[in-house]
Amino acid sequence: xxxxxxxxxxxxxxxxxxxxxxxxxxxxxxxxxxxxxxxxxxxxxxxxxxxxxxxxxxxxxxxxxxxxxxxxxxxxxxxxxxxxxxxxxxxxxxxxxxxxxxxxxxxxxxxxx
Amino acid sequence: xxxxxxxxxxxxxxxxxxxxxxxxxxxxxxxxxxxxxxxxxxxxxxxxxxxxxxxxxxxxxxxxxxxxxxxxxxxxxxxxxxxxxxxxxxxxxxxxxxxxxxxxxxxxxxxx
Numbered sequence: 001x002x003x004x005x006x007x008x009x010x011x012x013x014x015x016x017x018x019x020x021x022x023x024x025x026x027x028x029x030x031x032x033x034x035x036x037x038x039x040x041x042x043x044x045x046x047x048x049x050x051x052x053x054x055x056x057x058x059x060x061x062x063x064x065x066x067x068x069x070x071x072x073x074x075x076x077x078x079x080x081x082x083x084x085x086x087x088x089x090x091x092x093x094x095x096x097x098x099x100x101x102x103x104x105x106x107x108x109x110x111x112x113x
Numbered sequence: 114x115x116x117x118x119x120x121x122x123x124x125x126x127x128x129x130x131x132x133x134x135x136x137x138x139x140x141x142x143x144x145x146x147x148x149x150x151x152x153x154x155x156x157x158x159x160x161x162x163x164x165x166x167x168x169x170x171x172x173x174x175x176x177x178x179x180x181x182x183x184x185x186x187x188x189x190x191x192x193x194x195x196x197x198x199x200x201x202x203x204x205x206x207x208x209x210x211x212x213x214x215x216x217x218x219x220x221x222x223x224x225x
Contacts, residue, residue: 033213042203043156045213086154090214103156 004091006104014112019076021107023089030094032072034063037106038085046074079111116140119204119217126194127225133190134220136204144168145187146214147179148203156203162187194224 003026013019023032031050035043047056049065049072056063062075076083088106119136126132138145146169147159160179161169167179176192187204204217 031211035213037154042216042218043205043214045215048211048213050211088156101158103158106154106156108154 004089004102004104006089006107008107009105010108010110012110012112013079015081016078019079019083019109021074021087021109023072023091023104025070025091025102027093028069029091030069031092032065033090033092034072034074034087035090036085036087041085043088076109079109081111081113084109084111115218117204117206117215117217119202119220121220122218123221123223125223125225128194128196130194131190131192132194132222133188134202134204134222135186135188136217137186138204138206138215139185140206140208140215142206142208142215143184144207144209145181145184146205146207147187147189148205148216150201150203150219152200160187160189191222194222196224198222199224 004023006023011019031048033048034046036046037043047063049063052069053067054065060077064073072089074087086106086108089104091102117138124132144163146161148156149159150156158171159173162181164184165181178190181187199222201219201221203219205214207214
């Protein structure tokens with residue numbers, strides 16, 4: 001069945017260092033979404049990528065969708081302590097109005113000041 | 114002006130009890146969901162309703178029964194609670210065409 005693997009599971013960085021998390025799907029996706037969940041909080045939608053090879057930026061965050069629409073990455077430049085939390089992706093295989101959703105396991109980011 | 118609100122925020126109950134979690138969204142979204150997040154933070158979809166109709170029903174014990182009285186509400190009733198049901202349950206809503214899922218603040222269920 002369809003799977004989305006997300007790596008790494010954990011990442012510890014010093015404030016100011018960069019951070020990247022990757023999602024890899026076993027099948028072609030219709031779209032992929034990224035979310036951030038602060039400790040004790042709820043997932044908050046960051047972005048949706050739809051087009052092959054798409055790159056979107058939000059301030060220090062850069063999101064990429066692979067050419068084959070199977071891979072995606074989230075890169076944070078110069079991390080800050082406010083970036084701590086779990087980042088996860090949701091892959092949508094499409095096919096119906098509501099698709100078949102698979103969830104990345106999440107990357108827990110810790111930023112040391 | 115909370116977009117997706119769910120109650121209660123915390124729920125501690127004994128094994129064997131029956132409990133309900135309520136969810137309401139004021140975004141006008143057509144689709145609502147229940148997700149379960151386990152202790153390892155892994156998020157799993159449980160149910161999805163579109164305009165009061167069930168469209169996704171993942172492999173969930175039949176002790177869990179969702180009910181949608183209207184498209185702004187999706188409640189989750191759990192019968193005969195078990196220790197393994199302890200988790201954080203998130204309600205969410207979405208609209209086709211993008212924009213992602215809007216999650217509620219979660220209900221932390223602890224079964225003792």
